[in-house]
Amino acid sequence: MKQKSFENLLKRLHGLTPDQTEALIRSVQDMTAQNAALGVIDQKARDASCPHCSAADKQKWGRTRTGTQRYRCSQCRKTYNGRTDSSIARIQRLDLFYRVVQDMFASPIPGSVRQLAKELSISNDTVWRWRQIIQRSLSQSIEPLSGIVELDETFVRESRKGSREWVLHQRDPAQYPKPPRLRWYEYKLTGTLMKRGLSKWRLPVLTAMDRSGNRFAERLPDRRDRTIYQCLSPIIRRDAALCSDGLSAYARFAQASGISHFVLGSKPGARKIGQSFHIQNVNALHSRMKDFLRPFKGPAKKYLDGCVDWYFVRKRIEPQQALDGFVKRANGLQV
Ligand SMILES: [Zn+2]
Numbered sequence: 001m002k003q004k005s006f007e008n009l010l011k012r013l014h015g016l017t018p019d020q021t022e023a024l025i026r027s028v029q030d031m032t033a034q035n036a037a038l039g040v041i042d043q044k045a046r047d048a049s050c051p052h053c054s055a056a057d058k059q060k061w062g063r064t065r066t067g068t069q070r071y072r073c074s075q076c077r078k079t080y081n082g083r084t085d086s087s088i089a090r091i092q093r094l095d096l097f098y099r100v101v102q103d104m105f106a107s108p109i110p111g112s113v114r115q116l117a118k119e120l121s122i123s124n125d126t127v128w129r130w131r132q133i134i135q136r137s138l139s140q141s142i143e144p145l146s147g148i149v150e151l152d153e154t155f156v157r158e159s160r161k162g163s164r165e166w167v168l169h170q171r172d173p174a175q176y177p178k179p180p181r182l183r184w185y186e187y188k189l190t191g192t193l194m195k196r197g198l199s200k201w202r203l204p205v206l207t208a209m210d211r212s213g214n215r216f217a218e219r220l221p222d223r224r225d226r227t228i229y230q231c232l233s234p235i236i237r238r239d240a241a242l243c244s245d246g247l248s249a250y251a252r253f254a255q256a257s258g259i260s261h262f263v264l265g266s267k268p269g270a271r272k273i274g275q276s277f278h279i280q281n282v283n284a285l286h287s288r289m290k291d292f293l294r295p296f297k298g299p300a301k302k303y304l305d306g307c308v309d310w311y312f313v314r315k316r317i318e319p320q321q322a323l324d325g326f327v328k329r330a331n332g333l334q335v
Pocket of ligand 1: 006049050052054055073074075076077078
Protein backbone atom coordinates (compact mmCIF):
# COMPACT_ATOMS: atom_id res chain seq x y z
CA MET A 1 0.00 0.00 0.00
CA LYS A 2 1.25 3.46 -0.84
CA GLN A 3 2.14 5.81 2.03
CA LYS A 4 -0.61 8.25 1.04
CA SER A 5 -3.37 5.64 1.06
CA PHE A 6 -2.06 4.27 4.33
CA GLU A 7 -2.37 7.70 5.91
CA ASN A 8 -5.91 7.95 4.58
CA LEU A 9 -6.70 4.58 6.08
CA LEU A 10 -5.36 5.73 9.45
CA LYS A 11 -7.56 8.83 9.29
CA ARG A 12 -10.63 6.75 8.57
CA LEU A 13 -10.01 4.63 11.66
CA HIS A 14 -11.40 7.45 13.81
CA GLY A 15 -14.87 6.72 12.47
CA LEU A 16 -14.94 3.15 13.83
CA THR A 17 -17.45 2.09 16.48
CA PRO A 18 -16.06 0.45 19.67
CA ASP A 19 -17.13 -2.99 18.38
CA GLN A 20 -15.40 -2.43 15.07
CA THR A 21 -12.26 -1.27 16.89
CA GLU A 22 -12.27 -4.51 18.91
CA ALA A 23 -12.63 -6.57 15.74
CA LEU A 24 -9.84 -4.63 14.08
CA ILE A 25 -7.50 -5.18 17.03
CA ARG A 26 -8.28 -8.91 16.97
CA SER A 27 -7.56 -9.23 13.28
CA VAL A 28 -4.32 -7.25 13.61
CA GLN A 29 -3.29 -9.60 16.44
CA ASP A 30 -4.06 -12.57 14.20
CA MET A 31 -2.01 -11.08 11.41
CA THR A 32 0.90 -10.44 13.75
CA ALA A 33 0.80 -14.05 14.90
CA GLN A 34 0.72 -15.33 11.34
CA ASN A 35 3.59 -13.09 10.32
CA ALA A 36 5.55 -14.44 13.23
CA ALA A 37 4.79 -17.97 11.99
CA LEU A 38 6.02 -17.08 8.52
CA GLY A 39 9.10 -15.58 10.15
CA VAL A 40 9.86 -18.95 11.76
CA ILE A 41 9.73 -20.65 8.36
CA ASP A 42 11.83 -17.97 6.68
CA GLN A 43 14.44 -18.23 9.40
CA LYS A 44 14.71 -21.97 8.72
CA ALA A 45 15.24 -21.40 4.99
CA ARG A 46 17.83 -18.68 5.61
CA ASP A 47 20.01 -21.05 7.63
CA ALA A 48 19.35 -24.26 5.75
CA SER A 49 21.19 -25.74 2.80
CA CYS A 50 19.40 -27.07 -0.28
CA PRO A 51 17.05 -29.97 0.63
CA HIS A 52 17.62 -31.51 -2.82
CA CYS A 53 21.43 -31.56 -3.04
CA SER A 54 22.64 -30.06 0.29
CA ALA A 55 24.57 -27.23 -1.36
CA ALA A 56 24.72 -24.11 0.78
CA ASP A 57 24.89 -21.55 -2.04
CA LYS A 58 21.55 -20.01 -2.89
CA GLN A 59 19.90 -16.88 -4.12
CA LYS A 60 16.56 -15.30 -3.31
CA TRP A 61 13.92 -16.32 -5.81
CA GLY A 62 10.71 -14.42 -5.12
CA ARG A 63 8.07 -15.32 -2.58
CA THR A 64 5.74 -18.29 -2.32
CA ARG A 65 1.98 -17.91 -2.42
CA THR A 66 1.86 -18.08 1.37
CA GLY A 67 4.34 -15.20 1.58
CA THR A 68 7.49 -17.02 2.67
CA GLN A 69 10.84 -16.44 1.00
CA ARG A 70 11.72 -18.78 -1.85
CA TYR A 71 15.34 -19.59 -2.73
CA ARG A 72 17.02 -21.15 -5.72
CA CYS A 73 19.96 -23.47 -5.24
CA SER A 74 23.01 -22.35 -7.21
CA GLN A 75 24.10 -25.96 -7.74
CA CYS A 76 21.04 -27.93 -8.81
CA ARG A 77 18.93 -24.88 -9.68
CA LYS A 78 15.88 -26.24 -7.92
CA THR A 79 13.84 -23.89 -5.79
CA TYR A 80 12.87 -24.39 -2.17
CA ASN A 81 11.57 -22.59 0.89
CA GLY A 82 11.55 -23.19 4.64
CA ARG A 83 8.74 -25.74 4.40
CA THR A 84 10.12 -27.85 1.58
CA ASP A 85 10.31 -31.51 2.65
CA SER A 86 8.70 -30.82 6.02
CA SER A 87 5.43 -32.34 7.22
CA ILE A 88 3.64 -29.07 6.43
CA ALA A 89 5.11 -28.66 2.94
CA ARG A 90 1.86 -29.23 1.11
CA ILE A 91 -0.44 -27.12 3.21
CA GLN A 92 -1.79 -24.31 1.06
CA ARG A 93 -3.62 -22.29 3.68
CA LEU A 94 -0.86 -21.79 6.17
CA ASP A 95 -2.86 -19.01 7.83
CA LEU A 96 -5.70 -21.42 8.66
CA PHE A 97 -3.26 -24.12 9.70
CA TYR A 98 -1.75 -21.67 12.12
CA ARG A 99 -5.20 -21.00 13.57
CA VAL A 100 -5.54 -24.74 14.23
CA VAL A 101 -2.13 -24.75 15.93
CA GLN A 102 -3.19 -21.78 18.05
CA ASP A 103 -6.41 -23.51 19.01
CA MET A 104 -4.52 -26.63 20.06
CA PHE A 105 -1.87 -24.90 22.13
CA ALA A 106 -3.05 -21.47 23.14
CA SER A 107 -6.75 -21.80 23.89
CA PRO A 108 -7.85 -22.77 27.42
CA ILE A 109 -9.97 -25.62 26.04
CA PRO A 110 -9.38 -26.73 22.45
CA GLY A 111 -12.47 -26.61 20.25
CA SER A 112 -13.96 -29.67 18.63
CA VAL A 113 -12.99 -30.54 15.07
CA ARG A 114 -16.45 -29.54 13.88
CA GLN A 115 -16.46 -26.19 15.67
CA LEU A 116 -13.10 -25.33 14.25
CA ALA A 117 -14.02 -26.45 10.73
CA LYS A 118 -17.10 -24.26 10.82
CA GLU A 119 -15.19 -21.28 12.16
CA LEU A 120 -12.50 -21.54 9.47
CA SER A 121 -14.89 -22.59 6.68
CA ILE A 122 -12.93 -25.73 5.85
CA SER A 123 -13.95 -29.37 5.97
CA ASN A 124 -13.92 -31.52 9.11
CA ASP A 125 -11.48 -33.85 7.40
CA THR A 126 -8.97 -31.11 6.86
CA VAL A 127 -9.01 -30.03 10.49
CA TRP A 128 -8.69 -33.65 11.57
CA ARG A 129 -5.80 -34.30 9.18
CA TRP A 130 -3.98 -31.17 10.31
CA ARG A 131 -4.41 -32.12 13.94
CA GLN A 132 -2.91 -35.50 13.17
CA ILE A 133 0.09 -33.85 11.47
CA ILE A 134 0.54 -31.69 14.54
CA GLN A 135 0.17 -34.55 17.00
CA ARG A 136 2.60 -36.76 15.12
CA SER A 137 5.25 -34.09 15.20
CA LEU A 138 5.08 -33.65 18.96
CA SER A 139 7.43 -35.40 21.28
CA GLN A 140 8.08 -34.82 24.92
CA SER A 141 11.72 -33.88 25.22
CA ILE A 142 12.28 -33.15 28.84
CA GLU A 143 14.95 -32.59 31.41
CA PRO A 144 15.53 -35.79 33.38
CA LEU A 145 13.43 -35.73 36.55
CA SER A 146 15.22 -35.16 39.83
CA GLY A 147 14.56 -34.62 43.54
CA ILE A 148 11.37 -36.25 44.76
CA VAL A 149 9.86 -38.00 41.74
CA GLU A 150 6.27 -39.24 41.88
CA LEU A 151 5.43 -42.20 39.69
CA ASP A 152 2.14 -43.80 38.96
CA GLU A 153 0.18 -45.28 36.12
CA THR A 154 -3.31 -44.53 35.00
CA PHE A 155 -5.48 -46.56 32.65
CA VAL A 156 -7.43 -45.68 29.55
CA ARG A 157 -9.91 -48.11 28.08
CA GLU A 158 -8.83 -49.60 24.77
CA SER A 159 -10.87 -48.21 21.91
CA ARG A 160 -11.11 -49.30 18.29
CA LYS A 161 -13.33 -46.44 17.29
CA GLY A 162 -13.84 -46.47 13.52
CA SER A 163 -12.53 -50.01 13.17
CA ARG A 164 -14.21 -52.22 10.54
CA GLU A 165 -13.08 -55.51 12.14
CA TRP A 166 -16.51 -56.50 13.43
CA VAL A 167 -18.41 -55.58 10.29
CA LEU A 168 -15.94 -57.36 8.04
CA HIS A 169 -15.97 -60.46 10.21
CA GLN A 170 -19.73 -60.59 10.15
CA ARG A 171 -19.75 -60.29 6.39
CA ASP A 172 -17.04 -62.80 5.63
CA PRO A 173 -15.94 -64.88 8.63
CA ALA A 174 -13.66 -67.05 6.49
CA GLN A 175 -11.43 -64.19 5.43
CA TYR A 176 -11.60 -61.92 8.48
CA PRO A 177 -10.85 -63.43 11.88
CA LYS A 178 -13.11 -62.79 14.83
CA PRO A 179 -12.11 -59.65 16.78
CA PRO A 180 -10.70 -60.48 20.22
CA ARG A 181 -13.55 -58.83 22.09
CA LEU A 182 -17.09 -57.56 21.62
CA ARG A 183 -17.75 -53.92 20.88
CA TRP A 184 -18.06 -52.14 24.22
CA TYR A 185 -21.76 -51.39 23.84
CA GLU A 186 -22.49 -55.04 23.06
CA TYR A 187 -21.51 -56.15 26.55
CA LYS A 188 -24.46 -54.31 27.99
CA LEU A 189 -26.73 -55.22 25.11
CA THR A 190 -26.11 -58.95 25.33
CA GLY A 191 -25.60 -59.10 29.09
CA THR A 192 -22.08 -60.52 28.67
CA LEU A 193 -20.00 -60.08 31.79
CA MET A 194 -16.94 -57.90 31.56
CA LYS A 195 -13.78 -59.01 33.26
CA ARG A 196 -13.45 -57.31 36.60
CA GLY A 197 -10.42 -55.27 37.53
CA LEU A 198 -7.48 -54.76 35.25
CA SER A 199 -7.72 -56.58 32.00
CA LYS A 200 -5.61 -56.28 28.88
CA TRP A 201 -8.19 -53.83 27.56
CA ARG A 202 -7.08 -51.19 30.03
CA LEU A 203 -4.08 -49.44 28.50
CA PRO A 204 -1.52 -48.23 31.03
CA VAL A 205 -0.13 -44.70 30.78
CA LEU A 206 2.92 -44.26 32.98
CA THR A 207 3.25 -40.78 34.43
CA ALA A 208 6.13 -39.23 36.32
CA MET A 209 6.63 -35.77 37.73
CA ASP A 210 9.05 -34.05 40.03
CA ARG A 211 8.44 -31.17 42.38
CA SER A 212 9.97 -28.57 40.11
CA GLY A 213 7.18 -29.15 37.59
CA ASN A 214 8.89 -31.45 35.07
CA ARG A 215 6.39 -33.99 33.83
CA PHE A 216 6.46 -37.01 31.61
CA ALA A 217 3.94 -39.56 30.35
CA GLU A 218 4.10 -42.51 28.05
CA ARG A 219 1.64 -45.18 27.06
CA LEU A 220 3.14 -48.58 27.73
CA PRO A 221 2.36 -51.86 25.98
CA ASP A 222 2.31 -53.63 29.38
CA ARG A 223 3.50 -53.25 32.99
CA ARG A 224 6.31 -55.77 32.94
CA ASP A 225 9.55 -55.03 34.80
CA ARG A 226 11.59 -54.69 31.65
CA THR A 227 9.11 -52.34 29.92
CA ILE A 228 9.01 -50.05 32.93
CA TYR A 229 12.78 -50.14 33.34
CA GLN A 230 13.33 -49.14 29.72
CA CYS A 231 10.82 -46.33 29.98
CA LEU A 232 12.11 -44.86 33.24
CA SER A 233 15.82 -45.36 32.87
CA PRO A 234 16.55 -42.37 30.58
CA ILE A 235 14.26 -39.90 32.33
CA ILE A 236 15.16 -40.23 36.01
CA ARG A 237 18.36 -39.01 37.57
CA ARG A 238 20.20 -41.46 39.76
CA ASP A 239 20.13 -39.10 42.78
CA ALA A 240 16.31 -38.86 42.75
CA ALA A 241 13.96 -40.25 45.42
CA LEU A 242 11.09 -42.23 43.92
CA CYS A 243 7.58 -42.31 45.36
CA SER A 244 5.22 -44.88 43.91
CA ASP A 245 2.62 -47.48 44.73
CA GLY A 246 3.52 -51.08 45.42
CA LEU A 247 3.91 -52.28 41.83
CA SER A 248 6.94 -54.56 41.89
CA ALA A 249 8.38 -53.18 38.65
CA TYR A 250 9.06 -49.82 40.35
CA ALA A 251 10.89 -51.48 43.22
CA ARG A 252 12.99 -53.51 40.78
CA PHE A 253 13.82 -50.41 38.76
CA ALA A 254 14.84 -48.50 41.91
CA GLN A 255 16.95 -51.38 43.12
CA ALA A 256 18.67 -51.94 39.79
CA SER A 257 19.47 -48.23 39.43
CA GLY A 258 20.43 -47.61 43.05
CA ILE A 259 17.68 -45.01 43.57
CA SER A 260 16.00 -44.59 46.94
CA HIS A 261 12.37 -45.64 46.83
CA PHE A 262 9.32 -44.92 49.00
CA VAL A 263 6.30 -47.19 48.60
CA LEU A 264 2.95 -45.56 49.33
CA GLY A 265 -0.24 -47.43 50.10
CA SER A 266 -3.77 -46.62 49.07
CA LYS A 267 -5.36 -46.86 52.52
CA PRO A 268 -5.79 -43.84 54.80
CA GLY A 269 -2.68 -43.39 56.89
CA ALA A 270 -0.42 -45.07 54.32
CA ARG A 271 -0.72 -42.44 51.61
CA LYS A 272 2.07 -40.29 52.98
CA ILE A 273 5.50 -40.90 54.43
CA GLY A 274 6.56 -37.87 56.44
CA GLN A 275 5.34 -34.60 55.00
CA SER A 276 6.74 -34.81 51.51
CA PHE A 277 6.73 -38.37 50.23
CA HIS A 278 3.42 -39.01 48.51
CA ILE A 279 1.97 -39.43 45.00
CA GLN A 280 -0.87 -36.96 45.28
CA ASN A 281 0.48 -34.54 42.67
CA VAL A 282 0.77 -37.22 40.03
CA ASN A 283 -2.72 -38.49 40.85
CA ALA A 284 -4.10 -34.99 40.45
CA LEU A 285 -2.31 -34.82 37.11
CA HIS A 286 -4.07 -38.02 36.02
CA SER A 287 -7.40 -36.54 36.81
CA ARG A 288 -6.61 -33.38 34.81
CA MET A 289 -5.40 -35.47 31.89
CA LYS A 290 -8.61 -37.49 31.95
CA ASP A 291 -10.62 -34.26 31.97
CA PHE A 292 -8.70 -33.23 28.88
CA LEU A 293 -9.35 -36.56 27.15
CA ARG A 294 -13.04 -36.70 28.08
CA PRO A 295 -14.41 -34.66 25.15
CA PHE A 296 -12.79 -37.15 22.75
CA LYS A 297 -15.08 -39.86 24.18
CA GLY A 298 -12.27 -42.39 24.37
CA PRO A 299 -9.73 -41.75 21.60
CA ALA A 300 -8.97 -44.79 19.44
CA LYS A 301 -5.89 -46.69 20.54
CA LYS A 302 -3.91 -45.59 17.50
CA TYR A 303 -4.50 -41.92 18.35
CA LEU A 304 -4.07 -42.21 22.11
CA ASP A 305 -0.30 -41.59 22.09
CA GLY A 306 -0.84 -38.40 20.11
CA CYS A 307 -3.48 -37.20 22.58
CA VAL A 308 -1.26 -37.89 25.58
CA ASP A 309 1.66 -36.05 23.98
CA TRP A 310 -0.65 -33.21 23.06
CA TYR A 311 -1.80 -32.80 26.66
CA PHE A 312 1.72 -32.89 28.04
CA VAL A 313 3.27 -30.56 25.48
CA ARG A 314 0.31 -28.17 25.42
CA LYS A 315 1.12 -26.13 28.48
CA ARG A 316 4.81 -25.97 27.73
CA ILE A 317 5.03 -24.48 24.30
CA GLU A 318 3.76 -21.50 22.40
CA PRO A 319 2.05 -22.01 19.00
CA GLN A 320 5.09 -20.51 17.29
CA GLN A 321 7.40 -23.05 18.88
CA ALA A 322 5.10 -25.83 17.73
CA LEU A 323 5.32 -24.54 14.18
CA ASP A 324 9.08 -24.28 14.50
CA GLY A 325 8.99 -27.93 15.53
CA PHE A 326 7.27 -29.10 12.33
CA VAL A 327 9.80 -27.36 10.18
CA LYS A 328 12.74 -28.64 12.19
CA ARG A 329 11.36 -32.13 12.19
CA ALA A 330 12.25 -32.42 8.52
CA ASN A 331 15.88 -32.32 9.58
CA GLY A 332 15.42 -35.01 12.18
CA LEU A 333 15.55 -32.68 15.18
CA GLN A 334 13.28 -32.89 18.19
CA VAL A 335 10.58 -30.40 19.06
ZN1 LIG B 1 20.45 -27.95 -4.71
